[in-house]
C-alpha cells in the first residue's frame with residue numbers, strides 16, 4: 001500500500017539522487033569501472049563459453065581501450081546534463097527577476 005511516508009521516502013531518495021548527480025555529474029564507466037581498459041563484451045562471452053565448454057584455464061582476453069567511455073574511464077551520468085541545464089535556466093530566470101526588481105527600485109528612488 002502506498003502511504004504518505006512512502007511518497008516522502010520517494011522524494012527523499014530522489015533528492016539524494018539529484019544531489020549526487022549535481023555533485024558527481026560524471027560517474028565511473030560501468031564497463032571498465034574507471035580502468036579505461038576493458039575486455040570487449042563479445043570476446044569476454046566467447047572466452048566464458050570456451051572455458052565452460054572445454055574446461056580450459058586459458059587466460060582472460062587482453063583488455064583493450066574501453067569503447068563505452070572511449071578510454072576516459074568516466075561517463076556522464078544520465079540526467080546530469082538535464083539537471084545542470086534546468087538549474088542554469090532557473091538561476092537565469094531568478095537573476096532576471098532580481099535585475100528587474102533592482103531596476104524598478106532605482107526608478108522609484110530617482
Ligand SMILES: [Zn+2]
Pocket residue numbers: 029030031032033034036037038066067068069070071072073074
Ligand atoms: Zn570505460
